[in-house]
Amino acid sequence: MNMPLGHLRVAFLGPRASFSHQAAAESFGRTSADLLPHVSFADAFSALQQQEADYAVIPFENSTNGSVVQTLDLLADRNDLYKDVKVCGEYYLTVHHCLLVRKGTYPSGWEGYDGSITKLYTHPQAWGQCEQLLSQYFKGVERQDVSSTSKGAEIVSKETEERGAAIASRFAAEYHGVDVLKENIEDRADNTTRFLILRNMRAERTAQLELEQPNVLGQDRPAAPTTRKTLISFAIDHSLPGALANALLIFKAHGLNLTSIxxxxxxxxxxxYIFFVECGRTPSDENKEAVHKALDDLRHVTEFCRDLGTWNDQLG
Amino acid sequence: MNMPLGHLRVAFLGPRASFSHQAAAESFGRTSADLLPHVSFADAFSALQQQEADYAVIPFENSTNGSVVQTLDLLADRNDLYKDVKVCGEYYLTVHHCLLVRKGTYPSGWEGYDGSITKLYTHPQAWGQCEQLLSQYFKGVERQDVSSTSKGAEIVSKETEERGAAIASRFAAEYHGVDVLKENIEDRADNTTRFLILRNMRAERTAQLELEQPNVLGQDRPAAPTTRKTLISFAIDHSLPGALANALLIFKAHGLNLTSIxxxxxxxxxxxYIFFVECGRTPSDENKEAVHKALDDLRHVTEFCRDLGTWNDQLG
Structure with missing residues (x-):
């Protein structure tokens, strides 16, 4: 299956060398697609709706911090701005932090580190994820918040006077050309972010590609996927007792296993509220129409409901 | 019903003159209880568990921004630190912002305002809630983020050289002794925060008071409350298909109307995940035991479940 992947345009949440950039690169291959940074979640959604991008890679939830509310708010689409945007895949990225320094500063590496770093840069969230290393080796060292981990790596790459270090990914180190002084400095080895891969369902370009799961391209694709996931949003009239329970019952009635709400x-x-229900099914001839039928039933008990897409479970 | 309210100790999320302080003051009366600021959500929970406070008033959700994840994480109580803490009431506070200036700076008020304010202070979230006024009258004026709206009011109260103004509540204006130059400057008039009132279920002090709903003290208490709300947390084994649906079905089976998840x-x-399910019932002889029975059933289909308390609906 040889696709013209060189022309694919993939939007991600910028800046360059962010974790979203890494997820986009790993999902779509580093050279075969144009990866386009967007300054905000809304910009990435807009680019996709306007068909300025073929796909968008957007963080959806983190195993430690939970759901990403900006993404939920855009999927809620309260003003009908993104009506052609749907989920077509997912990608799991384990968050590994590294201690990054300007090229050549510490030629003997972490083993020979002499305690001379005077300033640290990273995104506010990352400090709390690397507390063990920070409290052991960098007590009292000045900390400077920056807008992204990638930005910290960039600052360090340009430093000439101070002995600065950044906490960021190996991907950011390679992008900005800095040295990894120590890797995997995060406290929790299992901190993982799940990204959604979105596409414009009306775009001919992506329809032709039939790329439901771009990141399995080139890999042995399983003949029958273990689990298909679906995301559905709806709102109910809370003045009707039992309305929410009745809506949730519909999933069960059609053999769709609720996995998150x-x-x-x-x-x-x-x-x-707007509810976002994720459900899964092992594909079979019996449940081929399950999502379609569930949506039909949901229309009768909800104020609105919307099919936000179906994709292959990358964990199951 | 004369209670020794003077001795009540109520923890709130500080600093003083915060919205939590206001909610605590309005729930418990400004003079009849000792209102105690706590620097973090966890500190307020600890104070309650250690019986250093009789009640705690904690933000739970905002009508615009959604749930307060710090509160959910503490209610999740993953390390069994707060096992005696339960919800016993709720309080709704509509968020009104005011433009505050140092006492006497603008004696002719907003009508005579001459455009001389050179610096604005507020919490980062409040800028976005007052965009209309800011874009109309304060374009290009320097903005300084501060840790709370109350802190902004405090800074303005002490200013001597600059012409600063803070965006904060009337409650903060009174507390810090500054003038309200213009009130209700928020874009959305209906931005409301729901606070939970927590108590230590083992504390004799609060048990003696039988204060399930402290803020209706002194008011005409309805003979039969319209709705009783209950909060229950649980975790399920996601490897069992249908486990979540089965857990949610139990609420319906016992006549408990799901209102939020x-x-x-x-x-x-x-x-x-840990799920937090809020449910309601109109009290009757038939459903007197509904919560108790639902919890019994939930124990069979969940990995754990916990009764986080029952209280009177203040909206219904």
């Missing part, structure tokens, strides 16, 4: 405020009325 | 990572295994 998220909620965001509807912003139409206070204390009314 | 929140999730947080379990932090035991990636992509496993």
């Amino acid at each position: 998220n909620t965001r405020p509807s912003l139409k009325r206070a204390w009314q | 929140n999730t947080r990572p379990s932090l035991k295994r990636a992509w496993q």
